[in-house]
Amino acid sequence: MTDFTHRIATIEDLDRLHALIHRAIDRLQSGFLDPDQVRASHHVMGLDTQLLRDGTYFMLFVGDVLVGCGGWSYRKTLFGGDTSLVAREPETLDPATDPARIRAMYTDPDHARRGVGRAILDLCEHAARSYGFRDAEMxxxxxxxxxxxxxxxxxxxxxxxxxxxxxxxxxxxxxxALPIGNMS
Structure with missing residues (x-):
């Protein structure tokens, strides 16, 4: 297992995040979508900077190399980035009755299938559970x-x-359902 480090992303990280997200969409979606769908994915998916403003978006590193990113949200918006055609729903969710949202998860294609996605998902689930959410959706x-x-x-x-x-x-x-208790 790779030793990852992580931190919360900030607005100053946008260029670096957008570059990784662009590569991930282009290369990792191509085995599942045709070329037109991959191009369209850039307008459907992407990064919602509300996640950065909320402090709920993680960057994962191996050394100094950004290998993945992803976040969670306590807002109603389920998916889509700032440039997507999906409507934003900024209203907050009730952790007692609503599921947290897992959002905008991307792995650098050069680091795919090395535990990056699972590590980011674990960070997101743990943070959402700590916030009081019992369930997650994506x-x-x-x-x-x-x-x-x-x-x-x-x-x-x-x-x-x-x-x-x-x-x-x-x-x-x-x-x-998010696991109760100590999450690794």
Whole structure:
């Protein structure tokens, strides 16, 4: 297992985060989507800077190298970045009745399948649980679904296609109960 370090992302990290996210969408989605869907994914997915302003977005490193990023949210917005066509829902959720949102998880393609996604997901789940949430939901890409399934997430609905410029990008709503007690 790789020794990762992490920190909370800030607005000053945006250029670095956008570069990683762009590479991740282009290279990691290509095994699941056709080239038009990959291009459309840049308008459906991405980073919502509200996560940075809320202090709920993590950067994961190996040494000085940014290898992944992802976050969680106590707001209603389920997915999509600042430039996506998805409407923002800034209202806050009730941890006693609503699931936290797992958001904008990306792994540098050069570090895929080395535990980066699982490490970020663990950080997000632990933080959401510490905030009082008992459950978590996400809108997963087809490329991310196998990881999330292996981490205990289950499909909550059939896949949907979110359109950008007439091109549908398939996404899957997934959720799970967050573990109680000490999370590693």
């Amino acid at each position: 809108m997963a890409t087809l490329a991310g679904e196998p990881l999330y399934h292996a981490c205990g997430y289950r499909r909550l609905a059939d896949p949907i296609a979110v359109a950008s410029d007439g091109i549908g990008v398939p996404l899957v709503r997934m959720g799970k």
